[in-house]
Amino acid sequence: MKYSYNLDKKDITFAHGKDLNASFKDLAIVCDAIRYRNVGAAMAILDGVINDGRPIEYRKYNKYMGSRSELQGRKGRYPMKCAAIVKKVIINAMANAKNNGQFDPESMVIVHAAANKTLVASRVPSKGVRAVATGGSGGYTTMRRSNLELAKVEIGICSPEKKELGDRMKRVISKIGKAPTKVIVAKNDAKKKPAPAKAQTEHAHQHKDEKKEVAVQAAKQ
Numbered sequence: 001m002k003y004s005y006n007l008d009k010k011d012i013t014f015a016h017g018k019d020l021n022a023s024f025k026d027l028a029i030v031c032d033a034i035r036y037r038n039v040g041a042a043m044a045i046l047d048g049v050i051n052d053g054r055p056i057e058y059r060k061y062n063k064y065m066g067s068r069s070e071l072q073g074r075k076g077r078y079p080m081k082c083a084a085i086v087k088k089v090i091i092n093a094m095a096n097a098k099n100n101g102q103f104d105p106e107s108m109v110i111v112h113a114a115a116n117k118t119l120v121a122s123r124v125p126s127k128g129v130r131a132v133a134t135g136g137s138g139g140y141t142t143m144r145r146s147n148l149e150l151a152k153v154e155i156g157i158c159s160p161e162k163k164e165l166g167d168r169m170k171r172v173i174s175k176i177g178k179a180p181t182k183v184i185v186a187k188n189d190a191k192k193k194p195a196p197a198k199a200q201t202e203h204a205h206q207h208k209d210e211k212k213e214v215a216v217q218a219a220k221q
Contacts, residue, residue: 013096014096020151024116028115033045037176038110122147
């Protein structure tokens with residue numbers, strides 16, 4: 001497998017997924033969101049998209065796309081399928097790193113994340129579907145053809161201290177690593193009221209029992 005990483009590939013562990021039935025545009029956006037991040041932080045972002053329904057910012061391919069309040073008004077979407085695909089490729093890269101002797105692959109950095117289109121296959125309707133009697137001649141009508149676009153994903157992880165990384169890449173990695181992570185709270189979770197503590201509930205029950213005893217004694221008198 002020839003990867004599109006242009007720098008020295010020494011000490012960089014790669015993994016890929018090929019001929020994926022997914023949008024290469026959404027895959028590219030997901031790759032942009034996790035590039036130059038720690039593997040653990042990248043997995044947390046992907047888990048947020050898959051499990052919690054958190055949006056990802058679309059800096060391109062965002063024509064007629066709505067803005068998201070979780071992204072402070074920037075345009076975004078919820079590419080859950082593509083996030084699951086990229087997560088599987090990262091897991092494969094971590095497994096390859098362990099096989100190469102890396103004891104803690106979660107501390108490594110994603111130095112390469114790319115998605116491209118691989119194959120465009122035309123899908124033609126079957127002969128029986130197109131067979132329509134036209135004026136008794138039994139000819140065939142021309143139906144519009146649809147295309148099936150397949151994509152590929154490339155992930156490369158490496159330790160941030162390696163000399164094979166460029167100076168500009170090291171600066172970007174250090175800048176992203178020092179940036180604070182923002183926790184996005186879902187709207188449904190924000191509306192939920194916190195459950196009362198056990199001590200408060202026990203105190204409320206005791207207060208009700210005292211009221212009942214006072215009422216019974218007043219009735220006897």
